[in-house]
Amino acid sequence: MADAFDLAVVGTGPGGYVCAIRAAQLGMKVAVVEKWPTFGGTCLNIGCIPSKALLHASELYEETTLHFPTLGIKVGTPKLDLDAMMKHKAGSVDANTSGVEFLFKKNKITALQGVGSIEGPTTVKVTPDKGDAQTIETKAIVIATGSDSTPLPGIEIDEKRVVTSTGALALDAVPERLLVVGAGVIGLELGSVWARLGARVTVVEFLDGILPGMDGEVARQFRRLLDKQGFAFHLSTKLAALDTSGKSIKAKLEPVGKGEASEIETDVVLVAVGRRPYTEGLGLKKAGVGLDDHGRVVTDGHYRTNVETIFAIGDVIAGPMLAHKAEDEGIAVAEILAGQAGHVNYGVIPSVVYTRPEIAALGKTEDELKAEGADFKVAKFPFTANGRARAMLATEGFVKLLADKATDRVLGAHVLGHNAGEMIHELAVLMEFGGSAEDLARTCHAHPTLSEAIREAALAAGVGPIHM
Secondary structure, rough: EEEEEEEEEEEEOOHHHHHHHHHOOOOOOOOOOOOOEEEOHHHHHHOHHHHHHHHHHHHHHHHHHHHHOOOOOOOOOOOOHHHHHHHHHHHHHHHHHHHHHHHHOOOOEEEEEEEEHHHHOOEEEOOOOOOOEEEEEEEEEEEOOOEEEOOOOOOOOOOOOOOOOHHHHHHHOOEEEEEOOOOOOOHHHHHHHHHHOOOOEEOOOOOOOOOOOHHHHHHHHHHHHHHHHOOEOOOEEEEEEEEOOOOEEEEEEOOOOOOOOOEEEEEEEEEOOOEEEEEOOHHHHOOOOOOOOOOOOOOOOEOOOOOOOEEEEHHHHOOOHHHHHHHHHHHHHHHOOOOOOOOOOHHOOEEEEEEOOOEEEEEHHHHHHHHHHEEEEEEEEHHHHHHHHOOOOOOEEEEEEEEEEOOOOOEEEEEEEEHHHHHHHHHHHHOOOOEEHHHHHOOOOOOOOOOHHHHHHHHHHHOOOOOO
16 A cells, blocks of 8 residues: 655755755655665765765875974874775765664654655655565655766776776775866865875866866966876866776877877776766656756756656756755755745855865855956955964965945855865855945954954955955
C-alpha cells in the first residue's frame, strides 16, 4: 500500500536535507529519497567537506616550512603521511553524513534508500540496489538532486590518472606533476592541496583569466599570488587530446586563437571545467517537467515547476551552484509549502574560494557595475596595513568595497586574504539590511583583528582610513 506524505524530497544534499528538516519543523510528514549509501550528497561525501579537510591539513603541512621558522618554532623537516591525512578526511565525512542521518531521525523524517523517479505529480518510485521498488504518494515533490562534473568531449575519465574532483580527493600518492584543466574554484582549490604537498601544478584555462565571474582586480592579484606559489598557467588555451598509453600522460594543448599547439607531460590530469545539473533517471519527461537549454529544471519565482505539485532547488535550477544557496532555497520551499513567505535574496549570497589566501565575494563586481553604468565608488584597504595580519604573517591581499556614490549603500564586497570566508559575513548582514559604508565605518571592531581591515575599507569610502 502506498504511503502518504506531505512532502517527498529527492536528493539529500545540502538543499534536500535542509528542506526536509525545515518542512518537518513546520509540521509536515516528510520523506527523503537518496540513491547513495550515505546522506549529504556531493557536498558532504565527495565535495565541500572532504576538500576542506584536505585543504586544512595541507595548509598546516606547508606552514611547518613556510612560517614556523620565522615564528621561532623548530620541528625539522616534516614527513607526509598521506594515509593518515586521508583517514582524517574520511572521518570528517563520516561525522557529517551520520549527523544528517541523526537529524532525520530526530525530526521523524522517513529516509528511503534507492534511486528516486517521479511517476506522476504526486508519486515517487524508489528503486533500491537490492530488493523490490516501492511507490510513495505525496502532496508535493522537491527535486534536489544537485549536479555532477561536466565532461570534456574526447577525454575519458578513469578517476585514477584522469580524474574529476572525486578522484582528486582520493589519490593514493602525491603526483610529481598535476595538470588542472579549468581555472575555476574547484580546479584551484584542489590544485592548491596537491601543490602544498609537493606536486608541480600546471593550469590550463580556455578563457584569458582565472576565476571567471570573480571581480577582475581580485582575480588578477590572486593570479600573481599563485604564480609565487609555483603554479604555471596556460590561459586562452584548451586541452585538445590526452595520450595515456605511456607511464606519463601526454597532453596536447592548443591556443584558443592563433598559434601552434604544444605538448606537455604530466602524471595526473584533473578535469575541472564546471558542473552540470543532475537529472538522470528522474523521469522528468514522463512527469512533464520542463528543462531549459542548459538542462536545468525550469521554475517560477517560487521554485515551482510547470507541474503544480513539483518543485526544484539547488544545482538543478538556475543560479550559482553553491551549497548554501541550495540550503536557503530548501528553507524557502518548505516555508512556501507551509503557507509562509519563503524568500532568498540572491544579491547577498557569499561566494568563497578556499585557497590560501582565501577569496570571499558578495554582491556586484566592479566590472558588473561599470557595465550597468552605475555611479559608484571603490574603497580598498590592504592587509599589509593591518596589525593582526602582520603578527600572523598573513599580509597578502586586501578588502575592496563598492558603494553607491549618492546613497553610500554597499553594492559589492570582496576580500582576498587569510580567513576571508569567515570575515565576509558581517558584510552580508550589512548588505541584507541595505547598510551603507558609513554604517560599517561607525561600527566598533575589536583590536587587533583581521576584520579591522573591513572597517578600514569602509572608512576609505568616506573621509579616509586611519591606518594608511
